[in-house]
Amino acid sequence: MNAFSFDGLALLAGVASCLLFCVAHLAVFRFVDSSGVLKWTMIIFGLGLFICWGLAWSLFLKFPSMFPPPVLISVGLGVSLSTLIYGLSSFLYVLCVWGPYESSIRLRLVRELAVAYPDGLSRDELLARYNNEKIVQRRLARLVRSAEIRQEGGVYRLHNARNFFLIAEWVAGVLRKLIGGSR
Amino acid sequence: MLDFLIMLIGFALAVVLHIFWCRKYALTQLAMVPFCVIALGVLGGYWTLSWYWHAAPWCEGLPALLRTPLWASSSVVYFLLIPTYLAFYFGTRVESPSKRMMLLIQQQGGLSQAQILSLMPNETLVIPRLDDLVHSRCVVRQGERFYLTSAGINVARMLHVYQVLSGREIGG
Numbered sequence: 001m002n003a004f005s006f007d008g009l010a011l012l013a014g015v016a017s018c019l020l021f022c023v024a025h026l027a028v029f030r031f032v033d034s035s036g037v038l039k040w041t042m043i044i045f046g047l048g049l050f051i052c053w054g055l056a057w058s059l060f061l062k063f064p065s066m067f068p069p070p071v072l073i074s075v076g077l078g079v080s081l082s083t084l085i086y087g088l089s090s091f092l093y094v095l096c097v098w099g100p101y102e103s104s105i106r107l108r109l110v111r112e113l114a115v116a117y118p119d120g121l122s123r124d125e126l127l128a129r130y131n132n133e134k135i136v137q138r139r140l141a142r143l144v145r146s147a148e149i150r151q152e153g154g155v156y157r158l159h160n161a162r163n164f165f166l167i168a169e170w171v172a173g174v175l176r177k178l179i180g181g182s183r
Numbered sequence: 184m185l186d187f188l189i190m191l192i193g194f195a196l197a198v199v200l201h202i203f204w205c206r207k208y209a210l211t212q213l214a215m216v217p218f219c220v221i222a223l224g225v226l227g228g229y230w231t232l233s234w235y236w237h238a239a240p241w242c243e244g245l246p247a248l249l250r251t252p253l254w255a256s257s258s259v260v261y262f263l264l265i266p267t268y269l270a271f272y273f274g275t276r277v278e279s280p281s282k283r284m285m286l287l288i289q290q291q292g293g294l295s296q297a298q299i300l301s302l303m304p305n306e307t308l309v310i311p312r313l314d315d316l317v318h319s320r321c322v323v324r325q326g327e328r329f330y331l332t333s334a335g336i337n338v339a340r341m342l343h344v345y346q347v348l349s350g351r352e353i354g355g
Contacts, residue, residue: 011256030350068247077184077248081256088263095270101345101354105280106312107338108355110321113331114339120330123313130355132308136299138355139281149288157293158285165285172274179205179275 006066009059010078014085017052021045021090025098034138037102038146045090049083056082105135185242185249186233190257194264197225201272213276215269222265226258233257280308 024044032040056079060067067074100107112129113121121129140156143149150159201218208214233254236242242250274282280303287302288294294302313329316322321335331339346353 006251007253007255010253011259014256014259026349034352034354068251070248074248074251081187081253081260084260085256085263088260088267092263092266096266097345098349101342101349102351103279103281103354105309105355106316106321107342108353109309109313109316110331110335110339111342111353111355113322113329113335114343117331117336117339120325120328122327123310123329126313126329127305127309130309132300132303132305135280135308135355136284136296136303139284140296140299143281143284148285152293154295155293156288156295156299158289165279165282166289168271168274169282169286171271175271176275178202179209179272 006068006074006078009063009066010056010081011085013052013056013059013079013082014089017048017055017082017086018089018093020051021048021086022093024048025093029098034102035141035145038142038148041094041098042146048086048090052082052086053079103139184251184253185236185245186253186257187260189232190229190261193225193229194222194261194268197222198268200225213273215272218269218272219265222261226261229261230254230258 021044024047025041028040028044029037057075060075060078064071067078108130109126112126116125140149140151144151144156148158148160148165149156197218200221201214204217204221205214209217237250237252237254283303284299287299291298313322316335317324317329320332321338322329323332324330342354
């Protein structure tokens with residue numbers, strides 16, 4: 001594959017945008033507290049999308065001979081391909097790298113045991129350091145800040161019925177019906 | 184463009200094969216490795232077909248846009264779709280606490296923090312995950328105490344490196 005082929009340019013724009021997303025994410029999130037992570041992830045992803053489009057368009061217009069006719073449709077498809085590569089790779093960075101670090105209960109348990117290493121912890125000692133109250137409080141603060149839920153007095157209610165979690169649950173539900181079984 | 188379309192069809196085929204596999208062999212457990220094996224097998228078939236049709240004389244009769252080679256970016260998208268599908272598949276067997284909270288609030292119309300805590304006790308949130316860590320040998324139980332194994336220590340080290348890079352507080 002020639003780096004300056006249609007294929008190479010689409011890949012280059014998508015991958016470069018994703019790398020920029022990861023660097024921006026690491027830089028910005030030094031200053032974001034845990035309640036603002038969802039909101040700022042969407043902001044940085046959106047900015048990265050504009051950068052991806054800009055990068056893809058500028059690369060493609062620099063090498064117009066790489067595109068088969070009709071050129072405008074080719075370039076549009078190339079930009080779409082770059083966007084798809086950027087979207088999927090950024091989504092996977094959030095899902096598989098940053099997400100588990102920020103919110104995985106298992107990884108937090110590993111960190112707590114690492115702090116106590118080599119003495120270990122009993123179940124009660126572990127629960128004194130990290131328990132359902134801390135887990136729920138962090139998530140409630142995050143969901144309120146990202147406007148997925150709202151707080152009215154002491155009661156939490158759904159604010160946005162079309163949010164990522166419920167959409168993901170709908171997809172998982174469809175998949176669960178197809179593959180059978182249960183949680 | 185034909186490369187990309189055939190790749191999408193190939194990925195859909197891998198998903199369908201995985202669904203049949205799960206219905207027959209894995210109703211109650213995770214079957215992530217079988218999907219990886221199926222997906223990589225289909226990818227190998229796609230690469231073979233891609234090489235064949237780009238070398239075939241009939242391909243030259245197709246419109247230029249259709250026969251533009253997109254082998255590399257199609258393969259990258261395919262590799263990215265594998266963990267994306269597995270993330271949704273994982274959600275059919277395991278429920279995240281955030282999702283659980285959202286569903287409870289949706290079902291009840293509104294809940295206080297105390298009500299959420301009573302519906303999500305340590306016995307369902309924390310203890311099963313501690314048992315998972317013991318089962319996966321990141322943690323070992325000796326009597327009443329839990330200790331990290333060498334695998335667990337390596338995981339903790341990687342988390343520490345990421346904490347230094349990101350400058351964030353401890354997660355969870």
